Amino acid sequence: MASTAIEVSNLRKKFGDLEALRGISFAVRAGEIYGLLGPNGAGKSTTIGVLCGLVKPDAGTARLNGLDVVQSAVEARRSLGVVPQEVALYTELSARDNLTFFGRLYGLGGADLSKRVDDALALVSLSERSKEPIERYSGGMLRRLNIAAGVLHKPSVILLDEPTVGLDPQTRASILDLVRSIAAGGAAVVYTTHYLDEAERLCQRVGIIDHGAILAEGTLAELRRAAGEREIVALRGTFRPDRVPAAFARAEDAQIIKANEEELLLSLGSGGAERQLSSLLALATEVGEIREVAVKQPSLENLFIKLTGRELRE
Amino acid sequence: MRDAIVIAGHHLRRIVRTPGLILILMAIPLTIAGIEYAAFGGAAAEGKLPPIKVLILDEDKTFVSSAVPQIFAGGPMKDFFEVATVLNLPAARRMFQRGDASAVVRVPKGFQDALLEGKDVALDLYKNPTQTFSPDIVESVLEMMATIANGLYARAKEPIARIKALADADQEPATADIAAISVGFYLAGRSLGRLDGLDDLSVEVERQGGEKSEGPMRGPNPSEFFGTIFPGLVIFALLFISQALAFRLLRDRMRGLQRRLAITPASHGSILAGGILYLVAGLLVLLVVLGLIGSLVFRIELREPLALLVLGLGLVAFAAGLQLAIVAVARNDRGAGAVSSIIVMVMSVLGGTFVPAEQYPPFLKSVAISLPNGAAQQGLVDVLVHKQGLLDLGPSVLTVWLWALAALVAATWIERRRLVR
Numbered sequence: 001m002a003s004t005a006i007e008v009s010n011l012r013k014k015f016g017d018l019e020a021l022r023g024i025s026f027a028v029r030a031g032e033i034y035g036l037l038g039p040n041g042a043g044k045s046t047t048i049g050v051l052c053g054l055v056k057p058d059a060g061t062a063r064l065n066g067l068d069v070v071q072s073a074v075e076a077r078r079s080l081g082v083v084p085q086e087v088a089l090y091t092e093l094s095a096r097d098n099l100t101f102f103g104r105l106y107g108l109g110g111a112d113l114s115k116r117v118d119d120a121l122a123l124v125s126l127s128e129r130s131k132e133p134i135e136r137y138s139g140g141m142l143r144r145l146n147i148a149a150g151v152l153h154k155p156s157v158i159l160l161d162e163p164t165v166g167l168d169p170q171t172r173a174s175i176l177d178l179v180r181s182i183a184a185g186g187a188a189v190v191y192t193t194h195y196l197d198e199a200e201r202l203c204q205r206v207g208i209i210d211h212g213a214i215l216a217e218g219t220l221a222e223l224r225r226a227a228g229e230r231e232i233v234a235l236r237g238t239f240r241p242d243r244v245p246a247a248f249a250r251a252e253d254a255q256i257i258k259a260n261e262e263e264l265l266l267s268l269g270s271g272g273a274e275r276q277l278s279s280l281l282a283l284a285t286e287v288g289e290i291r292e293v294a295v296k297q298p299s300l301e302n303l304f305i306k307l308t309g310r311e312l313r314e
Numbered sequence: 315m316r317d318a319i320v321i322a323g324h325h326l327r328r329i330v331r332t333p334g335l336i337l338i339l340m341a342i343p344l345t346i347a348g349i350e351y352a353a354f355g356g357a358a359a360e361g362k363l364p365p366i367k368v369l370i371l372d373e374d375k376t377f378v379s380s381a382v383p384q385i386f387a388g389g390p391m392k393d394f395f396e397v398a399t400v401l402n403l404p405a406a407r408r409m410f411q412r413g414d415a416s417a418v419v420r421v422p423k424g425f426q427d428a429l430l431e432g433k434d435v436a437l438d439l440y441k442n443p444t445q446t447f448s449p450d451i452v453e454s455v456l457e458m459m460a461t462i463a464n465g466l467y468a469r470a471k472e473p474i475a476r477i478k479a480l481a482d483a484d485q486e487p488a489t490a491d492i493a494a495i496s497v498g499f500y501l502a503g504r505s506l507g508r509l510d511g512l513d514d515l516s517v518e519v520e521r522q523g524g525e526k527s528e529g530p531m532r533g534p535n536p537s538e539f540f541g542t543i544f545p546g547l548v549i550f551a552l553l554f555i556s557q558a559l560a561f562r563l564l565r566d567r568m569r570g571l572q573r574r575l576a577i578t579p580a581s582h583g584s585i586l587a588g589g590i591l592y593l594v595a596g597l598l599v600l601l602v603v604l605g606l607i608g609s610l611v612f613r614i615e616l617r618e619p620l621a622l623l624v625l626g627l628g629l630v631a632f633a634a635g636l637q638l639a640i641v642a643v644a645r646n647d648r649g650a651g652a653v654s655s656i657i658v659m660v661m662s663v664l665g666g667t668f669v670p671a672e673q674y675p676p677f678l679k680s681v682a683i684s685l686p687n688g689a690a691q692q693g694l695v696d697v698l699v700h701k702q703g704l705l706d707l708g709p710s711v712l713t714v715w716l717w718a719l720a721a722l723v724a725a726t727w728i729e730r731r732r733l734v735r
Contacts, residue, residue, distance in 0.1 A: 088570035
């Protein structure tokens, strides 16, 4: 069994009154892609910040290859590669100059650095345009170079913070392939995203994070089982939430996940939506006015909604 | 240290790739000094400023009125003024329009008689409205001479009365009369104070640090002229260049590049040191370039290189610390730009960039030389113009370096707090 590369234990962090991390724990093995799935403000970036040594935790520990990120910050960072969400590169320089600079900061030099730069450029398919200023690059090319700068030194731990935000589907797919190939080389990868499909396509294990806590964690199969193969019916309109429990007590196997003046979220057993949709709509009209109906099949998204009461895009 | 050098070298290379703004800012002192050079032209290069042309309109045409041009054409003033006669005011105005003269002094008819009779009399001064400084200089000199003449007149009533008596009697003065009149004027002059002989009028200029130079007034040579004005302009430009260089780091931070640096194995201390080193090295190189250009174009003698280096290094260290501190607390470059520009402008005005601090009243002068830019400027002028060495620059060097250390400590403290939350 592969060794544990990342160990996060009971991390806590407060910014003023805001409790950004409330006891986060997880572990990632070498060669594994671990998805950290949550909406904006859930605590993903703060967790990444702690692992990078940029955020000092109030409590708990984080270790990279056994090195504490606070006590042995510089040593821990030697084995760490980070791909930030924003394209953090020097636009007036060429791709080669950018990579050479970052390589030097990882202690590389001479022929070794030159070879690593060549390899990294080849990995992200930018060898042919490596000498021109990157301000001429497209968004997708910049994202790929952003990844190359993070993996140039062949780190054993790689953190990718939403690397596909704002990209077209084709570029996203190429980046996901790139991440898979990096993990296949033996690196432990933490991949934060709020795209469920990416987590489903890419990650062996996923941690669902919200309000600074991991609500559920496991392999995709485990999480689907946790979702109970249940369907979600989402109703949007104008409702009286105080009347909802009494009204839906008459429905068969329907659990209320969320009820407010604008939205009703109901969980139903497998096939329940097809059997009960008309009766559910009738009950909903008793407590308000419906403008939109959506049925979500069993998926990670359903689990997320079930756990957090909200959709990821929120 | 290796990482700091790598980071500093990286930032410096970026400047070389995109030097546009820096070159524009470097052109500020060269342009302003060049304008002054062009204004004074070759005369400045020859060692004296071009003379101010004064016209005399003598409507009295007497012995006394014929002495009026000597105010500007004789004694210590002859190097600064060129005197010509003019027949009437319209002719003077035409010369004004052509820029051929700065002022006209009209000696009214009856000037000599009024003087001899002890009545009030005035010289009329007409200033060329198209010029600014030169007519004011003429006015100042005329007022100064009028003050001296009035003092002499008050003490020379007896010889003047004797002259008037001779004139009224239409009588040629006897040897005894001449002797008595001469003695009377001599004694009047003696009683006026130390003005024992107007022909020997000398001006005493007290320099910073207590050195006094005494001697006849003379025009400044170009090295001294530009050695006086150029340091202030260079410091002014350098403060804005430091702003431009530091703002690159701010924009890096806004684009996530500083975060990216902070997650490499380079320690946060190295990243900070790299930023400081980049600014100090970059500014020092630019300062040297500006100095060399000043030497080549404006004939400024770059003497005492050690003193210049100590002052220059202190100045760029201060500029680096100041701008890094501003950048560390700023949220964006717009806010930082406003704060930095206000600080630089206020410092420049108070520090004597635009008006030499030597001209300030005592309190403002003490403010000027207690500011880092003012102290550096004074120190540079003392080296370049007053020929002082490093050992003579104690107060200036101490002031500049205290400010530099304070700014660097502040910048480091703020930045370290910001790097790790």
